[in-house]
Amino acid sequence: MDLEEIKQQFIDALSKVGSEKDLAELEVEFLGRKGKLTTVLKGLSDLTIVEKKRIGGAANELKEFIAEEFRIKNLEFRMKKWELIGEQEKQDINSIIPDSRFQIPPSTLGHIHPISNFLFKINRVFEEMEYEVVDGYEIETDYYNFTALGTHLDHPARDEQDTFYIKDLEHPDKKDLLLRTQTSAMQVRYMKKHPLPIKIIIPGKTYRRDNDATHSPMFHQFEGLVVGEGITLGDLKSTLMIAMKKLLGENTKIRFRSSYFPFVEPGLEVDVTCAICKGSGCNVCKNTGWLELLGAGMVHPDVLKAGGIDSEKYSGFAFGTGVERMVMVKHAIPSLKLLYENDIRFLEQF
């Protein structure tokens, strides 16, 4: 039989199909083991190579066409069927459920995610120290995330492989919006809008193009920022001493080490007493007794200037860290993945 003929027959037959059963029969008629199209395809082996190519190609095309039509028709039937069931199962939202089927208080309590709970704690600690808690944008401009923070265009962090950029549908070459890589992105935005002095923490989600055993493309940070007159490194030190004791325990000590972040000067790395071994040395702290926990420093004068602040008159400090690692240390969670897998067997432990 001619392929065109088969196609026409199929289209005619399909238009007459009235039920799922009809459709199934039609499928057998065309695509079944002894179906019309199957017979053509089987017959191919008797043909010459040239004919095989010509007819074989067209036959396979037809086969795909028919299969797709079946799929669409089938979905149509299922949708119709569900419309019907929808009608049968129709439930008025304002009817009342018998109490026996909904108990408050429930027999088992739900669970708060450990990241939430740790963020509550961070907020509590800084609120006790009279900080304002501030929410920032996760989709930020390149300016606030990088330029205003002194990350010049050649800096490795600006490389595309580290930062997610948002597609600008009108200007495909423009890379203006991005997913913030650090909560510090909120610093200059806040400075511009608020009078001095400033004393805030910014908890929230951050993003980097990393996905492996120890990195998740989305993670959480919190950032502290204080700006005013006569702020010194000594203020930063006392602040972190108090905060870390409240956050990690009364016996926590801190240590400042030299480091570099483009938006602070001097920049430093802050180590805290290892929360696991209390400083005596263990696997988690690689036997040093210290955990490298925060980045910090005195706010760079260029950042203050970007925020519209006179950097000769005022100074400030900033500090920040990742939340996940603190959560993992606190609960001895061995893998970052567990935090975002949302497996009930994990969640119900908290």
Added chain:
Amino acid sequence: MKFSYNWLKQLVDFNKTPQELADDLSCKSIEIENIEKFGGDFLDTIVVGQILEINKHPNADKLQITKTDIGSQTLQIVCGAPNIAVGQKVPVALIGTKLPMGEIKQAKIRDIESFGMLCAQDELGIGNDHTGIMILDPDLPLGKKLSEIYGDWVLDGNILSNRGDLQNHMQLAREIGAIYGKEIKEIQNIENWKLEIENSGPVDVQINNLEACPLYTAQAIKGIKIGPSPTWMQQKLLACGMKPINNVVDITNYVMLEYGNPLHAFDAKKIPTIETQGNYPKKHQIVVRLSKKGEVIRTLDGQDHELPEELLVIADHEKPIAVAGVMGGENSEIDETTSIVILESANFNQKYIRKSQRELGLATEASSRFAKDLSPYLAFQCLQRAAELLVELASGELIGGPVKAGAFSFEKRIVKFDYEKIRNYLSMDISKEESIKILKNLGFEIDGNDISVPLWRKDVGIWQDIAEEVGRIYGLDRSKEHELSIQIEPKTEKALYFEQSAKKYLASLGLTEIYTLSILSSETAEKSKILGHYFEISNPMNEYDYIMRSSLVPGLLAVASNNAKKFERFSFFELSKIYLPSDKEEAPSRENRMLSLLVYGEKNEDGILILKNYIDHFAGAYGLNFQYENDAKPKEFMHPGRCAKVIYKEEVIGNIFEVHPIVSENLDLKNRCCVAEINFEAFVDDALDVENRFAEEPSEVIYKEFSRFEVSKRDIAVVVDVGTNTIDIIKEIKNTDEKVVGAELFDEYVSDKFGAGKKSVAYHLTFQASDRTLNDTEANELFDKVLKILSNKFNAELRR
């Protein structure tokens, strides 16, 4: 980056152990991530020997018998390596040496006595060459311990991105000097090095892109005799993880380790010349330019690369001869026949180097240095230092002087020195004299109130930078604590308090909070048929994960789908943001908190009503009142008869629905699944009784690992007394065996047909082992065990 402890000690006088040095550097300069002994303790009993005689082994073709002089005596040693020859000096492991591969013992090898072993480089733990016995410098004295020649400690340091200048021993020694109050020992003739270069050699350099290559210097050297480099140089290279090759290549690498600028040596005869006027009518032509698409180069590692557009290359008049700053090309490589060398010392922009590394998948000692910002000043230093060494150690003779293209200013930056301001800023009791001493040891020059910044430091330009220099070397940890006196009136947004409060309240209703990623995969979005979104990522990590969510529902359903493989019934919530187009000039986006809830596994119409009850309880707790309106125009993903709008103050703030069965099928959700999503921001302002205080739930939970092996499921129905508590039954079931991980009541039915005062209770049982998947027999045994316990404790009978 690797640093040799012994080398640093030669450059500056200090008296600290490797560990002490590493600790001080980590606090004050660069973080030392690892300290490793270079060459094991066994090097103490491996000595320099000289082969006096080689004879064939009578019983083995591949073995030879040597007589080797170790100064104090001559030893007979059997050796299997073919590369030995009479007169060579070689490492001899004496009897008793405990090599990692085993102890050297006096032994008969095929009937011939052997009193030690000649060693290959890898056996000494100082390299990975195993091509033959390591041939030592002929000038080494017999009997000298190898530990005295090669023993060292290697410090592995993490160089920060602003301190490219520290990627060498000289500058790290300067930091160490500043830390311990010492000046470094500059090499003797550094004063003779020129800063200005007049082009006076037979090389013509042309830079086509000054941004990519601010400075290129070169020196031609003739009469080069290729040979091995001296032992002291090889030791330093080996300790820093580099392989000695020949004197010319080793000198370029050595100078890079010493002064920090990567160098390259070309064989001049392989670089064509052009006709010019002046002293040198023929000059070798070097062009620094960006690659054209499709150009090819075979690099020194033997790999062929087809170059994409715009990689920085060094070329002759037509073809690339090196990937600039990354690796040389084979077509201009030094070999045994080389006699004229063109030495390159240039400054390349870090951005271009990183691009080459990325595009070619190639990272080298050179490229990793250039990938951090280097001062062009280093290029001047290194060219002249390497030229000197080529004259001294490879019998070279300079042809004319150095040539250059590009520019570098030798004017030093001046920063005002305000001691009081610095002391205050740092909150440190440091004297002016101490501050000045630190700065001087770091190479700063001080003239009254002017500090001039050394040319290699690109990172210092303002007084705060000077404060950092003083502070870090003095010790940032010595900053005196000062109680912060700043006071503000915190104006924390209500939404943040309400968010915390809502999460706690929802958990108290029995719902479990989840955290899903804000980046959705197209697959997740498609499966749930909720496809609308506003923001896309232009450079996603893979072709799927590019959607910034505009609804929490797809993520919630994906989590349900995963958990439904193991559980029959659960309920979740997520309270987090979605991403909508900005509605304000100054806002980059509108990030809107949504509250999304999910109830899975309820029977019939219960799901959606239970879900609604949750929402009503939630609203009621905050004095809110939501209305519901059956949805006449259900969306594709909603069960057409079970969907409604949630209404607050006459506005639709969300919807509540059972998931359409076809969507459920897509997601492998076997049971009914109901979802609600409401706009949290819509009622933040009106919510009552939100406590304006943060507080965590006390939690000392230590996570316990759970099994990921397949679970086995069984249902059990038993008849018990009407008064039996169904929760007590669950407790007993769970106590049966540690492999009984779940028990859930799904039916409770009182009827006389079970006997007077009896009822039937039915449970889903879940069995799982921590180390394997249970087979049917094991699952049946557990079932029987549970039944036995229930009949013992509750007089239960299996319902047939």
